[in-house]
Amino acid sequence: MTTPTPFGARLEHVVVRYGTRREMVGDSTLVKREATTALDGATLTIRPGVITGLLGRNGAGKSTLVSLLAAFARPTSGTVAVGPEGAQEDPWENAWTTSNVQLVRESGDLMDDEKLSVSLDYYADLRPHWDADLAGRLLDRFEVSTRTKPGALSRGKKSAVGATIGLASRAPLTILDEVYLGMDAPTRYAFYSEVLADYAEHPRTIVLSSHLVEEVERLFEDVVILDRGGVLLAEPVEDLRARGHSLTGPAAAVAELTDGRRVLHEQRLGGTVQVTLEGALTDDERATARAAGVEVGSVPVQDLFVHLTEPRRADR
Amino acid sequence: MSAQSSVADRPAADERAALARAARRRAARSVRRYVVAAFILVGGWFWVVYALVGVAVPLLVSRAGGVMDEGISESSAGTPRWFAFVLGIILLAAALTIHVAAGGTRGAFTAGMVRGAARAGLAFGALTVAFLTGERLLYPALGHPWERQAGLGVDDPALDAVVTFAAEALSVTTYILVGAAIAAGYRRFGVWSGTVLVVPLLVPLALADLATRGGVGGLVLSNVAPLDTTAAGRVVLGLVGAVAALALAAGALHLLVRGVRLRPST
Numbered sequence: 001m002t003t004p005t006p007f008g009a010r011l012e013h014v015v016v017r018y019g020t021r022r023e024m025v026g027d028s029t030l031v032k033r034e035a036t037t038a039l040d041g042a043t044l045t046i047r048p049g050v051i052t053g054l055l056g057r058n059g060a061g062k063s064t065l066v067s068l069l070a071a072f073a074r075p076t077s078g079t080v081a082v083g084p085e086g087a088q089e090d091p092w093e094n095a096w097t098t099s100n101v102q103l104v105r106e107s108g109d110l111m112d113d114e115k116l117s118v119s120l121d122y123y124a125d126l127r128p129h130w131d132a133d134l135a136g137r138l139l140d141r142f143e144v145s146t147r148t149k150p151g152a153l154s155r156g157k158k159s160a161v162g163a164t165i166g167l168a169s170r171a172p173l174t175i176l177d178e179v180y181l182g183m184d185a186p187t188r189y190a191f192y193s194e195v196l197a198d199y200a201e202h203p204r205t206i207v208l209s210s211h212l213v214e215e216v217e218r219l220f221e222d223v224v225i226l227d228r229g230g231v232l233l234a235e236p237v238e239d240l241r242a243r244g245h246s247l248t249g250p251a252a253a254v255a256e257l258t259d260g261r262r263v264l265h266e267q268r269l270g271g272t273v274q275v276t277l278e279g280a281l282t283d284d285e286r287a288t289a290r291a292a293g294v295e296v297g298s299v300p301v302q303d304l305f306v307h308l309t310e311p312r313r314a315d316r
Numbered sequence: 317m318s319a320q321s322s323v324a325d326r327p328a329a330d331e332r333a334a335l336a337r338a339a340r341r342r343a344a345r346s347v348r349r350y351v352v353a354a355f356i357l358v359g360g361w362f363w364v365v366y367a368l369v370g371v372a373v374p375l376l377v378s379r380a381g382g383v384m385d386e387g388i389s390e391s392s393a394g395t396p397r398w399f400a401f402v403l404g405i406i407l408l409a410a411a412l413t414i415h416v417a418a419g420g421t422r423g424a425f426t427a428g429m430v431r432g433a434a435r436a437g438l439a440f441g442a443l444t445v446a447f448l449t450g451e452r453l454l455y456p457a458l459g460h461p462w463e464r465q466a467g468l469g470v471d472d473p474a475l476d477a478v479v480t481f482a483a484e485a486l487s488v489t490t491y492i493l494v495g496a497a498i499a500a501g502y503r504r505f506g507v508w509s510g511t512v513l514v515v516p517l518l519v520p521l522a523l524a525d526l527a528t529r530g531g532v533g534g535l536v537l538s539n540v541a542p543l544d545t546t547a548a549g550r551v552v553l554g555l556v557g558a559v560a561a562l563a564l565a566a567g568a569l570h571l572l573v574r575g576v577r578l579r580p581s582t
Binding site (some may be wrong): 005019067070072074075081085087094095098099100102103104105109110111113114119122123125126127128169171173233287 | 327329332333335336337338339340342343345346349350410411413414415416417418419420421422423565574577578579
């Protein structure tokens with residue numbers, strides 16, 4: 001089976017609003033307005049052929065964004081284009097695009113009252129690159145029987161089915177939206193290693209949305225952080241890691257080194273303090289820190305994500 | 317770890333168009349198979365039960381020394397049509413989300429639904445003719461009178477069977493599609509607007525019933541709008557009306573399904 005060209009995606013000034021509410025305006029006129037703004041002017045490029053981590057607090061717009069890529073929804077305004085570089089198209093009602101984009105949601109999108117095999121057959125019929133052997137092997141590994149009805153599966157097992165569909169579809173753009181929910185730790189780790197192994201063997205674009213940032217950050221090549229419906233940043237994970245560093249050491253020495261810099265986070269334990277600083281240190285500053293007995297460290301992506309999306313910071 | 321260098325070249329525009337056509341065909345075929353399978357399984361059970369009732373009731377009435385005023389097909393006017401309508405609602409509710417999640421377009425869903433409904437309609441048309449033929453033979457044998465008020469009033473039994481088959485096939489297909497369209501209306505517009513939409517969506521059903529003089533609507537509406545014309549005129553008007561009802565139902569389904577958004581589940 002040949003490996004299809006990985007898909008990328010581009011969103012420009014995308015706004016998505018859900019629902020409507022009625023509001024009285026000045027001259028006692030009742031007007032209808034859209035109620036919830038899920039995405040508010042999001043502009044973003046997802047590079048083809050890499051694993052992109054999609055991070056954001058609850059309600060940041062992650063699920064809405066990925067639903068646009070898979071044509072589950074349309075933007076209220078703005079444009080969405082999906083496909084290989086140079087051939088990206090609007091995915092809405094575009095059979096070529098949608099048959100090559102697999103979005104796996106937390107809900108699983110299965111026929112709950114039919115045997116699991118019926119749902120899997122449906123995916124197999126529609127997915128041009130479906131790998132039935134892989135699906136069977138993964139279901140065995142996750143100990144899920146295809147004779148069971150999805151409605152009778154535990155949340156973890158249902159997530160495992162979602163993960164199986166995501167990998168077996170071999171879609172050039174595979175989006176896994178919080179598929180780990182309910183999985184126990186061994187199953188999650190098995191899933192992560194299956195993602196990496198299959199990605200190495202069948203390169204494609206994978207977008208992984210997760211709250212368990214610490215567990216999955218090792219998979220990321222690019223990171224997108226959404227905040228309040230907007231794109232806070234979209235860059236290679238190394239660039240994100242370079243956005244901050246930590247200093248750990250005697251309080252006085254650390255205070256001297258942090259002078260004039262933005263402190264993202266500070267933790268004290270007796271006379272020792274650990275601070276997370278924004279930006280990189282120069283070689284001279286690193287040498288000065290070492291000489292003062294201060295340890296310079298990197299900051300986990302999760303910590304940077306938490307600091308960058310802190311409500312106080314966003315309000316500033 | 318970038319994978320860009322190890323893959324085949326991206327497909328050209330004409331190749332993408334061919335792939336899109338193939339994807340649409342695959343997707344429509346899957347929906348059609350799903351609809352047909354559901355009708356074979358659930359619809360099969362319906363017809364088994366319906367046939368048992370159709371045989372058991374006149375037998376029991378005979379045993380009790382009574383006489384049936386009319387056949388089960390008359391007294392249960394339109395039951396197969398309403399069964400098909402409900403199944404249309406269920407099928408869309410069950411299959412649309414997985415269809416889109418599996419990469420199918422809404423257009424392919426509608427195409428598959430129409431084709432599947434047409435096949436189910438043909439099967440229901442044939443089974444209705446078989447049921448009526450069975451009644452026509454059984455009732456005189458049991459000493460019950462049998463007369464058919466519904467239908468387009470063709471005297472020749474063979475021709476009546478053909479016309480009944482066509483009228484029922486068209487009507488049942490319409491009922492399935494309207495059921496699916498109502499479910500799509502709720503999906504797209506929510507509870508309140510979806511409920512308001514039910515009223516105009518019943519128009520194709522009323523038209524099908526009126527045109528074919530069948531179902532509940534046929535019995536009621538034929539008194540309101542009697543067709544004072546020849547048998548040939550009734551057949552032509554009936555079948556043309558049934559085709560128009562089917563076209564309306566398919567159009568409504570297309571318009572409603574094409575804009576359905578699947579909202580985030582969280």
